Amino acid sequence: MGDLVIRAEGLSKRYRIGAHPRAYRTLRESVVEAAGAPLRWAGAAMRRQLRGAAGENEIWALRDVWFEVHQGEVLGLIGRNGAGKSTLLKILSKITEPSAGRVRVAGRVGSLLEVGTGFHPELTGRENIFLNGAILGMRREEILKRFDAIVDFSEVERFIDTPVKHYSSGMYLRLAFAVAAHLDPEILLVDEVLAVGDIRFQQKCLGKMETVGREGRTVLFVSHNMPAVLRLCERAILLDEGQIVADGQAQPIVARYLNLDQTVQETTAEVEWPHPADAPGEEGVRLKSLRLRSASGAPQGEFDVREPIEVEIQFWVLDEAPNVVPMFRVYNEHGVCVFAAAPTHDGLFAGRSRAAGTYTARCRIPGDFMAEGTYALEVAVRTLFPRRFFVPRVKLLNFRVHDRGMGDSVKGEYRGVWPGTVAPVFDWRSEFSPRVESAG
Amino acid sequence: MTNADSEFVGPVSEIAPSRGWVALKLRELWAYRELLYFLVWRDIKVRYKQTALGAAWAIIQPFFTMVVFSVFFGSLAKMPSDGIPYPIFAFAALVPWTFFANGLTQASNSLVGNSALIKKVYFPRLAIPIAGVLSNLVDFALAFVVLLLMMVYFKLWPTVAILWLPLLLLLAFVTALGVGLWFSALNVEFRDVRYVVPFLTQFWMFATPVAYPSSLLHEPWRTLYGLNPMAGVVEGFRWALLGNANAPGPLIWASAAAALVILVSGAFYFRRMERTFADVV
Numbered sequence: 001m002g003d004l005v006i007r008a009e010g011l012s013k014r015y016r017i018g019a020h021p022r023a024y025r026t027l028r029e030s031v032v033e034a035a036g037a038p039l040r041w042a043g044a045a046m047r048r049q050l051r052g053a054a055g056e057n058e059i060w061a062l063r064d065v066w067f068e069v070h071q072g073e074v075l076g077l078i079g080r081n082g083a084g085k086s087t088l089l090k091i092l093s094k095i096t097e098p099s100a101g102r103v104r105v106a107g108r109v110g111s112l113l114e115v116g117t118g119f120h121p122e123l124t125g126r127e128n129i130f131l132n133g134a135i136l137g138m139r140r141e142e143i144l145k146r147f148d149a150i151v152d153f154s155e156v157e158r159f160i161d162t163p164v165k166h167y168s169s170g171m172y173l174r175l176a177f178a179v180a181a182h183l184d185p186e187i188l189l190v191d192e193v194l195a196v197g198d199i200r201f202q203q204k205c206l207g208k209m210e211t212v213g214r215e216g217r218t219v220l221f222v223s224h225n226m227p228a229v230l231r232l233c234e235r236a237i238l239l240d241e242g243q244i245v246a247d248g249q250a251q252p253i254v255a256r257y258l259n260l261d262q263t264v265q266e267t268t269a270e271v272e273w274p275h276p277a278d279a280p281g282e283e284g285v286r287l288k289s290l291r292l293r294s295a296s297g298a299p300q301g302e303f304d305v306r307e308p309i310e311v312e313i314q315f316w317v318l319d320e321a322p323n324v325v326p327m328f329r330v331y332n333e334h335g336v337c338v339f340a341a342a343p344t345h346d347g348l349f350a351g352r353s354r355a356a357g358t359y360t361a362r363c364r365i366p367g368d369f370m371a372e373g374t375y376a377l378e379v380a381v382r383t384l385f386p387r388r389f390f391v392p393r394v395k396l397l398n399f400r401v402h403d404r405g406m407g408d409s410v411k412g413e414y415r416g417v418w419p420g421t422v423a424p425v426f427d428w429r430s431e432f433s434p435r436v437e438s439a440g
Numbered sequence: 441m442t443n444a445d446s447e448f449v450g451p452v453s454e455i456a457p458s459r460g461w462v463a464l465k466l467r468e469l470w471a472y473r474e475l476l477y478f479l480v481w482r483d484i485k486v487r488y489k490q491t492a493l494g495a496a497w498a499i500i501q502p503f504f505t506m507v508v509f510s511v512f513f514g515s516l517a518k519m520p521s522d523g524i525p526y527p528i529f530a531f532a533a534l535v536p537w538t539f540f541a542n543g544l545t546q547a548s549n550s551l552v553g554n555s556a557l558i559k560k561v562y563f564p565r566l567a568i569p570i571a572g573v574l575s576n577l578v579d580f581a582l583a584f585v586v587l588l589l590m591m592v593y594f595k596l597w598p599t600v601a602i603l604w605l606p607l608l609l610l611l612a613f614v615t616a617l618g619v620g621l622w623f624s625a626l627n628v629e630f631r632d633v634r635y636v637v638p639f640l641t642q643f644w645m646f647a648t649p650v651a652y653p654s655s656l657l658h659e660p661w662r663t664l665y666g667l668n669p670m671a672g673v674v675e676g677f678r679w680a681l682l683g684n685a686n687a688p689g690p691l692i693w694a695s696a697a698a699a700l701v702i703l704v705s706g707a708f709y710f711r712r713m714e715r716t717f718a719d720v721v
Contacts, residue, residue, distance in 0.1 A: 002446060002447035002448055002449065003449055004447045004448045004449065005448065005449055007447075007448075015719065071449050090718065091455060092455070093561075093562050094455060094562040095558075095559065095560070095561065095562050095718045096715075096718040096719055097455070097456075097457050097458060097715045098455065098456065098457055099457060100457060101456070102454055102455060102456035102457075103454070103455045103456075104448070104452045104453070104454050104455075105452065105453055105454075105455065106448040106449050106450045106451060106452045106453075107449065107450060111560075111561065111562070113560045113561070114560045117556065117557060117560040117561050118556070118557050118561070120482055120486055122485070122486045122489045122490070123482065123485060123486065127485070130478060131478050131481075131482055134474055134475045134477075134478040135475060135478070135557065135561055135563070136561065137475075137561075137563070139474060140474055
């Protein structure tokens, strides 16, 4: 006996998108096609032509995918939207057939591609637990045995006999996840279900998933939530355009995926539009330029961790405009918004309207504040109330912050990775006393 | 093949593209009987929610059809009714007919109606149209009670032939399911079915001896008429309940054979189309 539970061999899935906006055909189309069939047989050349045309309307959601999963592995499937992750789970759970290749599976597969599948709004929470459990493949006695645990986990005990159409969306999702979480298959397929509910419930779900993994069951987990993937999975498979790009330890693959997702790798220190006519913006407000400068005033995209960064936003007001304000956000490579800045207290932007002209706003990000890393700067020109964007939020600049290890940043002489989203140098006040006092 | 198996932890099942006609996998369907039960239960629970008259609709539909038929066909057109009072003659046929027509309609729309399930979970898809037909049994039972009350009113007592009734009901079920399987699978790809079904059930009712007796036809045409399985069901119901002298005889066997052909072909067609359901529906 080996320890293999899944082996995919050359798995491919092709979708026809020819009929796209309307996936189903009408009888008339089919009749026309059938009537045309004898004509088609008339010449091989014609047939080739038709086949060529069909090829253009095909999309390969998965193409020649090979992998193995061993018992007890918690495997993360990551990749952009449309990379083929969900298609792969659908094939593994037998919802759809592969177009080519095969998968061999040992053990009962439970899939959780969407929470609340088959929930009926008119039925009560109690009734839906039984219905949903049966749909997910649980036997009646299994559901009965776990009923209390499910209700307990879902935290909707008081409303268990109320039709779920009266539930809040949070309660609905909690109940749905609770049923699914008490599934007991040998192989569990999970698609993005952690994206539901509030933070506290998400943490609870993650904890439940961890337990499942520790119990030695095999889990395949599709998610865009990279911290969750890192927390749950040791191994990850990165899919792109239906093919496996990387398969191995989760940590480096997640890092690679995050890089893959970054549209611009190079730093961009400035952008400028010479004419308002082609500049981004609407209704008389146009973005003129965006620059990053060092203390010396020269535009640059690489900064030392100790030096301040000046962000300069220029925009035109062509006609008199309402009280627009320039703003920007800084995102790190994990997609986290490190901070947002706006000249909230600048007298220039205090009035209720903006006269026509060119506005230049400069913001100084102090030195010893940004952590090491690559950042994207997103800019917008907008009114705060009512909330209206004249220049929509666009990521235009990229910059990098280095610690050259000179010993005077927060890291001092330390050479490793300093944790944290920012790396400020704070004031410390410390004292020393030669007496050793015992407490009490 | 068996060599490779030793690498796995246990028995291996294979997922691969299927081609052409495939097995019905009735054993798997049996393993999922609890799901079938819950699907039927859901349909029944939900059907009359938020309706003012609730389950009364199960009776209103055939009953008022019977009233209309009695006025127009019975009183005005003086339709022969094999010596039975026309109202109960019509109602004894309308009760199984309504079961059939509603079951057929529900089964035909069942796959499209449950598309969310089909796209997200695996289970034998056959369970969906089967549940669609089965859930109409409750309506049938309610209407049947009314039928029994009418028999009391008209002082008609069933003979021992009533023992055939479950089999006749099964025949109606088989017919509804068989046609429903064809239509539900076709409906996934051709939404035309949605428009065909109401038209077809109406047409089919007049092609079935609901408002008139099949004794209007002479042999061998009457037996041939049995190729419409509902002719057998309807005539069988009258015979089993009302002690109709016109026993359906060979007509019923023609009906049973026709129903079986529809069911088996429908089931295989359904299974053949099943592989594309999740992609197309």
